[in-house]
Structures are given as C-alpha cells and as structure tokens.
Amino acid sequence: MRSILTLCCMLVTGWVVGQSFPECCEGDWTGMMAMSSKGELRDSLQVNFTVEKYASQDVWTWRKEYISEKYPVVKDYNVRLSDTDGVFILDEGDGLTLRIDTYGNKAHSIYTLDGVVYTSNYELLSDGRLVFEVLGGSVSDTIANAIVNYSVDFVQRVEFERVE
Numbered sequence: 522m523r524s525i526l527t528l529c530c531m532l533v534t535g536w537v538v539g540q541s542f543p544e545c546c547e548g549d550w551t552g553m554m555a556m557s558s559k560g561e562l563r564d565s566l567q568v569n570f571t572v573e574k575y576a577s578q579d580v581w582t583w584r585k586e587y588i589s590e591k592y593p594v595v596k597d598y599n600v601r602l603s604d605t606d607g608v609f610i611l612d613e614g615d616g617l618t619l620r621i622d623t624y625g626n627k628a629h630s631i632y633t634l635d636g637v638v639y640t641s642n643y644e645l646l647s648d649g650r651l652v653f654e655v656l657g658g659s660v661s662d663t664i665a666n667a668i669v670n671y672s673v674d675f676v677q678r679v680e681f682e683r684v685e
Contacts, residue, residue, distance in 0.1 A: 542623040543581040543600050543609065545645050546572045550681035554587070558675045568679050570653070583611070638671055651681040 550570040567588040579602035609621040630641040661672040
C-alpha cells in the first residue's frame, strides 16, 4: 500500500530532480493573496515578491512585502542550495530553516509548527505566472493506526505576475 502511494505521489509531482527552481523565479513579482479558512474567503491583500541571486553562487534573497494599511509586513529570507540535489534551504533567520524540495517547475515544503502541519508550494506556470500557496491543518482522524488524516484549516494563495 505504501509503495503504491509513493509511486502515485511521484507521478503527480512530476519526478524531475536537479533543476534550480530559484533561478527561474529571479526578478520582481506582484499579486493578490487570497486568505481562506474553512472554505470561505476571509481577506485578501497585495504581496510584492523579489528574488535576487547574491554575487556568491547558490544563494538567493527572497523578499516578500505584504501590503496592508493595518499590518504591513516585510519578510526577508535567504535560500541556499543544500548538499542534496534538488533540495534548498530557506533561512528565516534566528536559526529557523525550512527544507525546500524541487521537482521541475515546483518547490515544496512540509513542516509542523505548534501542532499545525503546513505545506508550502511554489509553481512556475507555463504562462509565466508564479503561484505560491500555503495550507495549514491539524489531525482530524486516524484509520487503522496506519493512515493519519489532516484537516485543511486555512489556505493562503497568491498568483504572482512578473513586474516589467
């Protein structure tokens, strides 16, 4: 059963290892983030996103600016190549790092924080848009002590367009 699930996941994600996802995202982007909870749109805001490569090899800056009158936020991250092909490390600073696995034109992270499971995904679409999506959820039930199901409690999604 597990090998069938693994094979299905590999086919769905398009098993292409070794392509440098950050390089294809370099530049300035902008888009509207939709924030939903329990299937309902709760809020939206503009997000500006900049990806730049440092002079040193295999390190990029990722800057996200969340444009809001009440709660403006700027997040600066570094993304660096790890020792494993197709794997990058997103460094949030203060010792917080996330693993990013790349498969072709997609980048994925799965992590837990304070009992919540998160998935974070980037996808460069063939039309040039860059989609960023974060999902968060918690354990909903366990079936036969083998499969743990998780609810999707919230979704944050933005479709970025390149700024010319």
